[in-house]
Amino acid sequence: MLGLRRQSPPSWYQDRLDDEVREVVAAKSPLEKLSETSDILFSIIRARYDGFPVHEPPLFVNYRHVLVYAYMLGKFTLRWKFYRTAAYLCKAPHCDSVREVVNPGKDHKLQEVASRHHIDPERFERVCWWLRWVFPLLP
Structure with a gap:
């Protein structure tokens, strides 16, 4: 639906995910953390969809929580x-x-x-x- 183009080089996906992880760590409020966690989820989904699996951060195993999905969809x-x-x-x-x-x-x-x-x-x-x-x- 978004029509996002595949990025090059393939390391772009991991670099973006790493940036999003840094933003979660820097987030102050619970809402900021939720928003940044939804960005992590989006980055992982996009990389997989484009055929570039990324190394998921172990700290964010709970990203599958329904609240993160709902927030990401709404945002x-x-x-x-x-x-x-x-x-x-x-x-x-x-x-x-x-x-x-x-x-x-x-x-x-x-x-x-x-x-x-x-x-x-x-x-x-x-x-x-x-x-x-x-x-x-x-x-």
Whole structure:
């Protein structure tokens, strides 16, 4: 559904997973830990789907817990809808092709999304800033 491209080199998958593990360790609140744990789960699932099994961190054996799955599904669904809405409001040429789930709270990510979809970056950033006030996003 997201249409994510396979990454190269194959070590990209393990590197991303290692980054996510560091973010869980740095997380302060239980909600931040849950969010970052859902990112670990997403990274593992994506690597397996793309045919690159990764070494799962032993500290996070309980990632299979239903709460993490539910949180991950909600978070990525809301982000997907957020970006679709932003692209539509910016009158993007192909807003149906926008399938992003990166954190919209990080401005540099907004610039990357705008660039990938040929959307005016300044307008896209303004629309996303406004949408963050009215759109129920999870961290």
